[in-house]
Amino acid sequence: MSFQRVYDIAGSALQAQTSRMNTVASNLANAGSVAASEEEAYRAIKPVFATVYQQTQAGELAGAGVNIAGVLPSDRQPEQRYQPDHPLANDDGNVYYAGVNVMEEMADMMSASRSFESAVEVIGRVNSMQQGLLNLGQR
Structure with missing residues (x-):
């Protein structure tokens, strides 16, 4: 596998x-x-990821990346609350709060952040490997 891949x-x-x-x-x-x-x-909205396989010219598997296949709304239902004094209350006195679970979102944020850091670490390691190869060539 080449460094570019x-x-x-x-x-x-x-x-x-x-x-x-x-x-x-x-x-x-x-x-x-x-x-x-x-x-x-x-x-709430969630991205949908799809695997993208990379092949060599000989048809061998060379790696797999990820592609964003789309962004879809969550199945979580909005929360209905009885608040007749709220300016957005409907005729029945109900308002609907966003279907977002803050704790799940925070956990997802931490997971995404760690995954991002891992990818940055991979790039850093490849840079170090390339630098090592260049240093070998100068000896």
Whole structure:
């Protein structure tokens, strides 16, 4: 496997985890939002990742990166609360809070951050390997 393939794979991981962090940020930003109906209420969004296999010219497996296949809304239902004095309350006095679990989002954020750091570490190690090869050539 060439160094370029390692960079491509690690780069795809960085892009995927950046997308994951963006969705987490959106979810946390909207965690306390309120709507007048269930349909209008914010639902958490999650990225969907797909494996992308890389092959050599001879058709051998050379590695696997990740691709963002899409971003989908969560199945978590908005929370209905009876608050007749709220300005967004519907005729029944209900408001709908975003379908976001802050604890799950924080755990997802920590996981994405660690995955991002791992990909950066891979890139750093490959850089060190390349530098070592260059130093060998100068001897």
